[in-house]
Amino acid sequence: MLQLKKEGGLALEKLRSEDNFPPAWQNMEELESRTNNLIAHFRDERYRISQQLGGLSLIAAMLDRTLRTSENERMDDRSLSEQEKLELVQALDRQNKLMQLYPRYVALLLPLVEEVAQRERRTANILELASGSGGLALALAEEVRRKKLPVSVTGSDIVPKFVEEGNRLAAAKQLPLTFRQLNAFALPAFPEGSVDLMVLSQSLHHFTPGQLAVIIAQAAKQTTTAFVGIDGYRSLLLAGGVPLMASLQGIPAFACDGLTSARKFYSELELALIAEIATGTREHTITCDWPLTILTIRFDGSAVRTTQPPTP
16 A cells, blocks of 8 residues: 555656656765655655545555654664664564564575576675674575585674674674675775675665665676665555564564654665666666565666556
């Protein structure tokens, strides 16, 4: 219901009819600003169309507007100590394990990883941004070791405590994995060919549309094969279900973060629009593997645009 595919499709058609679409940009500051402005314009246009259609369309649009928030999660609060932030991402890690999400993430990523290794006949290099507790990077490294694949996994985060904890866990498990402190908005210049797959998991909604576009644009410049973003599917069911699951751990701040996150999930068309602005192309696919939305952007010319058209 909150995907608003029909209304969003009509709004996107209107945007495409306007001049300078997708908007040109010369630097990351322009990209961030113009993406934020265009997504705001898209949402306003989508709401206007919902008003014209009336009925369930208007009800869904009003629910979407009511639920949406720009509030930051507690784990992103700069006033929190690194230890307090670590406790929150560890709570998320426990929830992911309970819901068996890591095996699903690994299953989604492995075909791309194996494709790179077979095509290039060398070690495939994976970089995860905003790794948090490091749960996905650890699970991926474990599977790589189990299958004896020629793959190098690197996790990263801007919080030093997360990096320290990730490296401690990787060492304890003797995994082919390292964690680095990286700012996802200002990545260093990596050696050519040193990053084949860039991954952002359960974090897309933590970033504004403009910030997410900056991350994707950097991936386009420095990644040989693809960027993969995995996040929750924007829906009424998850708007209630995510905070309910989070509340089971008895940590009020984590339960609040669950509600905030569910309110901020992007719709499929919003992600498609952000990807198009960041890359200037439509070489992306967006799929739903409930309760997940997966954005895949190929940089090697292998993509076929499969974003679903709006349902009539």
